[in-house]
Amino acid sequence: MASDASAGPLDGIRVVELGQLIAGPFCGQLLGDMGAEVVKIEQPETGDPMRQWGQGSTPTWWRVIGRNKYSVAADLRSGEGQDLARDLIAQADILVENFRPGTLEKWNLGPDVLHRANPGLIVVRVSGYGQTGPYSSRAGFGGIAEAMGGWRKIVGFPDRAPARMGISIGDTLAATYGCLGAVAALHHRDRTGEGQVVDAALYESVLQVMEGLIPEWAVAEHKRERTGSKLPGIAPSNVYRCSDGDYLIGANQNSVFLRLCEAMGRPELASDPRYACHTARGERQDELDAIVEEWTLRHTVAEVEDAMIAHAVPAGRIYDAEDMLSDPHFAAREAIVTVEDPELGPTPMQGVFPKLSRTPASIRRLAPRVVGQDTAEILERWLGVAAD
Template sequence: MTEKHGSGGALEGIRVVEMGQLIAGPFCGQLLGDMGAEIVKLEPPETGDPMRHWGQGDTPSWWRVIARNKYSVAVDLRSQEGQSLARELIAKADILIENFRPGTLEKWNLDPAELRKTNPGLIVVRVSGYGQTGPYSSRAGFGGIGEAMGGWRGIVGYPDLPPARMGVSIGDTLAATYGCMGALAALHHRSKTGEGQIVDSALYEAVLQVMESTVSDYSASGTKRRRTGSTLPAIAPSNVYPCRDGEYLIGANQDGVFARLAEAMGQPEFARDSRYATHLARGARQEELDALISEWTATMTIAELEAKMIAAGVPAGRIFDAEDMLADPHFAAREALVTVADEELGEIRMQGVFPKLSATPSSVRRPAPLTVGQDGTDVLKRWLGREGSDA
């Protein structure tokens, strides 16, 4: 991989200072970096971002994903010298990202209001558990807490078991994604006015935004959504069904699609049967219908069932894991996975850049910085025009 400062991406020329740690702030930086922005990550000199050590397996590699396209500068934000250097860099930046507890920047003499006096076009993305205002704003808040308060955790799992987690840090990444969206909107506003602004992205609100009609249903009729395992109430058929060699997901709840599924099952009359002919009727007999489909799918292998679903035009799919993704031709054709050279791990595979832009494609231009502060001299020279090291 050949590194280049000019990316050709949609955000080429945009400079970002990232102060965040762990997931939410750094994921926001990853998204902006993939789109071409230059990301300078400020890390504590001794320890760096804890994400350097996160992941699973003998060689955790999450850092390689979340820190790609970034430059590491070691800065002790608790010291006057570090705060001074941070202010100098922020004065040259378009966007500042942080995900500390509200009030932390102010305590470090980095109040966004003061920073914007020096740099009026500065956009500050602030990601936190509960937002910058309100009675809970000063509380510590991780992604799981946001998922619980936003309603996600309460509906994931089975009704006879405690709430389950998603399996990935969805609260953090949602809040980061909304922070990125806010930054892009703020850049558009700045292009017209020259003025920056604050983007306040709360973990619980990011989760709340994707909770569909849970609040509205309760407001309108007193209905509370409950944990229902692998199904959605009254949406049928839409479930994971057993095959001889595993499980397979079928989503055929729309009337026309259900008719095609019934034909593939050799039971075309199901589409005309008053018990199953409409969305409401199928929803009322969800368990009964799932049992009929499961009895049919259990007679086939996944490959046999998939061939039938493709031929019938029924939305359906295998349950993929990482090994399946690496072997799949569609992933390869769309470059959904990319290869990044790594000095320690060799070539490493990871998710590509999304969404795909036709005129200004995003890219992975450089691997994650292996050591804390490795890019300090380079960044200080290019951004500040001076020789020196980190602070």
């Protein structure tokens, strides 16, 4: 792990994280990865439930989402805990929280109160439906936001119920937009000295990445539906079976389709009127996919990949974690790094992203092993309270 000397572009920025589970803590992780000093306030004894989350026999997610953070224990439901939180937030640049709207106000920790003591504070509020509107008081999780934002409707195969994509994308999108809002608000504060509230709703974060879904319906009355692994009208671009596995090929552009045809030993297909242009290929998508798969089925994944690389056709294997850990490109770019965990030993995890050339960020601290393990240090450094 790197030293604090190479903390990153947000070195010197102080963050208080009041969130739990995914959306708030992932926003805190992003800020911490970029060099901010993140103090996570956790419920005494139990801490963030993320400490017990993850798949497999040993929960490991906390090692990622808790990295680059300090843990302070405080019961926010008590007056003493609320006082401590206010004192710490008064010294912070950014507050991150993902409670249901109204919770901070109930604890006397609303933005109006906090801004009186710290006018430059940026408050990132991540919630299911946002801080305003008729649904704002409802409980909301990432999966619910994915459904409302249009994501679940189009994921899966048309003859089956809407599917989950395998990760909590609604939460992580909202966290990412919350982080983006915080950085934008820091720029505004640098010019004006003013803090502000960043309102990041989970469902709107999903909506932001839904491409042309809204105007397609409003203008042309076209509704996107579930299409499985196909992208309607874009061909050939699909997952194709090989003799020993699956492989993804994206060759819908004219020049790329020509190179794919040459790789398959079928150059005549590129000039065939049925497949000679983007529109024609889209109209015969199933037919063209069958032609490509008839070729891939006669070869192994490795053989198809060699042909795609040789002919400069965008294509790739469908990776799982084991594949990523053995791929030299991941290692060369430090997309996956290994930290020395005192309990788990060498533990691979995602590296810091994105990569900045002048102020590279890093993993500087392991996730706190014990709830409140850094309370004394933070109170001394931030508030001047003696360690004893």
